[in-house]
Amino acid sequence: MTNDQLGKRVGLMGGNFDPIHYGHLLVAEQARETYHLDEVIFIPTGVPPHKTVSTVGADKQSRYEMTRLAVESNPGFSVSDIEITRKGRSYTIDTLGALKKELAEDTQLYFISGADAIMKLDEWKDYESVLKQVIFVGATRPGTDTAALAEKARQLNHTIGADVRIFYISELDISSTDIRNRINEERTIRYLLPEPVAAYIESEGLYKAHYPMYDKLNTYLKAHLSPGRYRHSLATAQTAKKLAIRYGEDAQKAEFAGLCHDIAKEFKDKESEKWIEKYHIFRDPCVEENPNIAHGEIGAEFLRETFGIEDDSILDAIRWHTYGHKEMTLLSKIVYLADAMEPNRKYGDVDRLRKMAYIDIDDAVLLFFNLCTLYLTKTDTRTHQYTHEMLRSIYETKKKRESE
Numbered sequence: 001m002t003n004d005q006l007g008k009r010v011g012l013m014g015g016n017f018d019p020i021h022y023g024h025l026l027v028a029e030q031a032r033e034t035y036h037l038d039e040v041i042f043i044p045t046g047v048p049p050h051k052t053v054s055t056v057g058a059d060k061q062s063r064y065e066m067t068r069l070a071v072e073s074n075p076g077f078s079v080s081d082i083e084i085t086r087k088g089r090s091y092t093i094d095t096l097g098a099l100k101k102e103l104a105e106d107t108q109l110y111f112i113s114g115a116d117a118i119m120k121l122d123e124w125k126d127y128e129s130v131l132k133q134v135i136f137v138g139a140t141r142p143g144t145d146t147a148a149l150a151e152k153a154r155q156l157n158h159t160i161g162a163d164v165r166i167f168y169i170s171e172l173d174i175s176s177t178d179i180r181n182r183i184n185e186e187r188t189i190r191y192l193l194p195e196p197v198a199a200y201i202e203s204e205g206l207y208k209a210h211y212p213m214y215d216k217l218n219t220y221l222k223a224h225l226s227p228g229r230y231r232h233s234l235a236t237a238q239t240a241k242k243l244a245i246r247y248g249e250d251a252q253k254a255e256f257a258g259l260c261h262d263i264a265k266e267f268k269d270k271e272s273e274k275w276i277e278k279y280h281i282f283r284d285p286c287v288e289e290n291p292n293i294a295h296g297e298i299g300a301e302f303l304r305e306t307f308g309i310e311d312d313s314i315l316d317a318i319r320w321h322t323y324g325h326k327e328m329t330l331l332s333k334i335v336y337l338a339d340a341m342e343p344n345r346k347y348g349d350v351d352r353l354r355k356m357a358y359i360d361i362d363d364a365v366l367l368f369f370n371l372c373t374l375y376l377t378k379t380d381t382r383t384h385q386y387t388h389e390m391l392r393s394i395y396e397t398k399k400k401r402e403s404e
């Protein structure tokens with residue numbers, strides 16, 4: 001054994017880690033064992049040279065933090081901020097230059113990556129020089145064409161004297177892209193990545209695409225609504241988004257309408273009266289009795305006037321969320337039900353409503369009315385004329401559908 005083989009062996013695991021997942025960790029851990037590495041340094045990229053992210057990506061500080069959280073329980077792993085603190089694009093050649101200044105001269109570097117990277121190695125900046133400085137380990141990934149990779153590795157090793165190795169591992173079919181999509185679609189990411197990383201994503205609200213005005217209204221509602229109402233608004237937004245995904249409706253609009261649906265709910269009666277007057281809102285006896293009942297219609301006008309929201313599908317969903325309307329769109333029904341069944345709602349039979357909402361949206365609206373009737377009768381509350389019209393319209397549509 002020569003002296004250079006006795007030096008430290010350090011693995012470098014580069015990636016966007018957007019977010020880091022068990023695929024990355026498994027590759028690094030198995031490489032650590034197989035190549036007897038003393039340590040593996042994870043290096044989140046700053047601005048990647050090739051990558052364009054199709055889904056919403058996290059900023060570099062968040063990617064660094066997630067990587068730190070993911071590796072902290074493994075004494076053989078660490079994380080470096082060398083690329084995220086460097087200005088401009090991240091090139092491996094520059095990273096190697098900087099790292100070498102910190103490491104002993106006889107350190108053997110192993111650059112660990114997915115095997116898919118081998119096919120594109122010769123597009124890397126100064127790749128020949130990179131490959132002279134490291135042993136390149138490309139871990140297999142589900143769907144990789146190993147024959148083509150082996151050929152490419154052979155060619156690089158033969159022509160430029162590189163040491164490119166294909167590393168056969170227990171393959172995990174996990175990718176950051178899939179995780180980002182899952183998060184955006186409110187699907188589970190459990191067991192795909194470490195729990196502290198999932199908790200960080202959740203608390204920072206990462207990877208969720210929102211309607212353009214979402215952040216602005218979220219800030220406004222947080223400042224203007226009571227804490228309980230704000231919590232209810234967020235939960236309605238989440239529920240509306242899930243229902244929209246179930247029915248192929250626009251998830252961002254549903255979420256946004258759910259968020260804003262109660263924007264006028266805490267208006268004083270006098271204020272509500274002003275809006276009822278100004279917009280000629282129909283004065284059903286129950287509105288005369290309690291102007292606040294019209295907070296959906298008022299909220300829609302308020303959103304248009306104050307925030308310039310012009311999308312009628314969103315405004316209608318907010319407008320009709322309390323008493324319904326004979327021309328309810330799918331989006332309106334979604335917000336109507338999300339308000340009724342969001343997780344904070346606790347009344348007998350709400351679980352039946354939650355199930356029904358995913359089976360048949362019209363049946364769920366009818367079920368909700370049945371559940372309400374008892375309450376309305378008990379409290380001697382009148383039903384708005386529009387509610388009767390909505391129910392009639394749903395019955396008629398159902399009858400027509402059944403006779404076809």
Ligand code: ATP
Nearest residue numbers: 014015016017023113114140141172174175176177
């Ligand atoms: P994206 O889906 O955004 O491309 P990714 O899951 O490929 O993300 P990256 O941060 O791009 O993650 O990956 C860093 C390196 O880890 C790449 O070389 C990639 O090929 C490799 N890698 C990622 N996931 C796996 C996996 N499941 N198995 C093996 N290698 C992986």
Ligand code: MG
Nearest residue numbers: 016114175176
């Ligand atoms: Mg990738």
